[in-house]
Amino acid sequence: MLTENIKKAPFKKGDIIVYLALIILVVTLFLVTLLPQREINGFTVTVGGKTVLYGDFLNNSVKISKVDWVEKIDENTYKIISQSGYNTIKIDWQNKDVVVIETDCGISKECTYMRLKNGDVICVPHQMIISRTGEIPKPVVG
Amino acid sequence: MLLGAPVAVYVADPNYILDSKVDRNMRREVYDLANELNSIFSIEENSEISAYNTAIGEKRVKISEHFYNVLSLSKELFTQSNGLFNPQVSHLVDLWGFTKRHKDEVFIKQKPYDRDRNSDGSFALPDQMYVDAFKSLTDFSLVTLTYDNDYFVTKPDQKVTINGETYYSALDLSSVVKGYFCDLAHKIVQSYGIKNYYISAGGSSLYLSTRPNGSWDLQIVDPFSKNREAIISVPVSNKQVAASGTYQNYYTIDGVNYSHIIDPTTGAPTKSDLVSVTLIGEDGAKLDGLSTALINMGQEKGLEFITNYQNINYIFINNKGEIISDIQKDITYLK
Incomplete structure (x- = not known):
């Protein structure tokens, strides 16, 4: 039944935007930690x-x-x-x-x-x- | 650390990356310099100065270029100040209780002239016999320097025997070394292309370059403040700074303060009316030594003396709390 529900539930436009925003957030956080930055003195x-x-x-x-x-x-x-x-x-x-x-x-x-x-x-x-x-x-x- | 005092480099350039390769290499080189100077000037067993101090009789000793440079400047200052800058007061500094061993958690008497340390850190006054004896060892003019494909100092045969123990003349160059360090350290920092920075050696010698928006705001400690609060500030850029003060290290007996700055003419802690001298100029080692000499000169003679140096600005604070300076217009009062 679960498998059937998953097959039946397609991606909605709103979902794509949310996933995209999440990906951008994760990538940004990743880049921020990699870039050289001023550490606390x-x-x-x-x-x-x-x-x-x-x-x-x-x-x-x-x-x-x-x-x-x-x-x-x-x-x-x-x-x-x-x-x-x-x-x-x-x-x-x-x-x-x-x-x-x-x-x-x-x-x-x-x-x-x-x-x-x-x-x-x-x-x-x-x-x-x-x-x-x-x-x-x-x-x-x- | 340099002669027991912390050393620091601060960079204000907003584009400078802390902990970058450049930053780490620069700091390593500056701290290596401090370690090298420690191995020469620290009064410890294996240092160059210790080897000189323990040499007996007239002796020609091979020394490093740094030792030669500092001695050479010291001789110049000794002459210019009529002996009121004198690095050959090492025995007197120890006699009056101002060497490192006197600051140990537990003070152990090692020398025949040692007295017990009181709970407030003071010591009873030393026997005048020792003051006179050690004062006889302070003729720094007898030390000679030569360069003969290498650097040499000839230690004169100055000695005194008291209570069966013989003492030989000994040097303490700590009143010049921090300034000397700043002279060299700022060249290291500059060689990395770093522009906006300052260097501090123990808080008594500094080199200040520039800030992105102009000058550094140099804070001068209130000698009467227990918490080392600043009393005035003055803008400084691209200059060496050195300060000496009787408040930096002293103890009190019967209401009288005994400072670590020894007056070579009396063999005792200075009784100067100046409690703080700050000098701003080009040559850190020279400023460092001169600031000590000026304390010993006192306000009147000190003013007469320092006005002969056109490229040095001065800020004196006397025992009444009065501030006397040739850059009064630039001073901001913080209290």
Whole structure:
């Protein structure tokens, strides 16, 4: 019966347009990933809207802008301290990614499931956001 | 890294492809240069400068071209500044607690003059006997350079014996090397046809080329800010920049700040009224050394001295927070 139904149901004009649109979408997505493009240069960590740390993927370096809010654990791991608690972040320099590996933001700890590669990493209770940057930081001397 | 400080190259050209073959090759060459300079100037066991520093008695030592170039410039700066730029203060830097080993997680006393480190990172004042002894080893004019189908430096027989231990003169060229690195690194970047970029070596020496829409907006750190916030900015393009400051590395005892910048005339951390000197010009290594010398000169003598250099712009910040500059009209105040 199924075979009969399939034989009986011809392609309609609308179906062709939908399939064509899908093919174009898939090809476009494929091409977009193949073409050389600007990757993210780095990331910023903000707490309550204030930038506490800049990460630079090009030069594998970190600049701490609020020293009382950041504790360096090692070259790849930093503890971000807010008024309500902390988030410990780990940087994967090779893959240009950042994740939260430890936090006291509550039972669900949703921020630990996020990755910078997929978008901003947000911890709502601690008002911490890790965002990708494509901008080059201003040159600072001193 | 260069002498323990991060090195960075930033390219602003919108058509430039990050992580492309050109980008990777350029960065590899720049970082190879940093590694090469580390192997020469880092005060570690196998470096060229370490070999020089541990040589005993009058000794003619074969050195690399980079070492020769930096020493040659250092001698020029030593003369021009009447000794207020002096790289032969290595023992004094260590005596006052400003070498790498003093920053280790756990400080282990190794030398007879070492004191315990306090919880705030400070050290008790050293014995004046050692200050005087090490000051006697700072006559850099006795170091001679020769070129004889190769590069040589003759280390003079300068020594002092104190409490049964003999110390020989030693060099620390870190106050020139970052600028020297920027001089060479920008040529590497340019050789790849890259136009809009800047290079930073430890944040105290930079080379700024151009931006697509004009100049870079150079931010100068507020020496009184704990968070290294910028206090002013100034447009810069196609120039080397170097800065020295007493706020960069210091500790406090009884309300007095002791900075890593040693005044060669006293053998002690500088008591200058200048807390920050930023110079903008053509020659990064020279600017790097001069910025240190100017801190030691202080505001009055420093102004008199720097105005002799027509192609160098200066921005001084004194201990009252006053900003003195020959490019005042170009400065934007951020606070």
